[in-house]
């Protein structure tokens with residue numbers, strides 16, 4: 001059992017992992033480098049930010065902001081929604097492959 005109050009916040013976004021936080025997919029709470037993390041943030045870390053997914057050339061190439069003007073946490077929530085909309089194996093695999101070409 002993870003004690004969500006025993007650390008400074010999510011390992012990825014830095015925001016608190018609320019004591020009653022329940023991952024949206026019902027999975028066990030994620031950990032990153034031994035610290036609790038939001039599951040959405042783990043997905044965002046793997047796939048890239050919402051800006052990267054929606055318009056890589058603009059947000060990553062021109063703006064240098066793969067989170068598309070959102071905070072990391074906001075971007076992560078939108079990435080999770082994106083996966084739920086586009087969540088076929090091949091589309092997610094394509095996004096992961098694209099991620100390798102994106103330095104952020």
Ligand SMILES: [Zn+2]
Pocket residue numbers: 010011012013014015037038041073
């Ligand atoms: Zn987080």
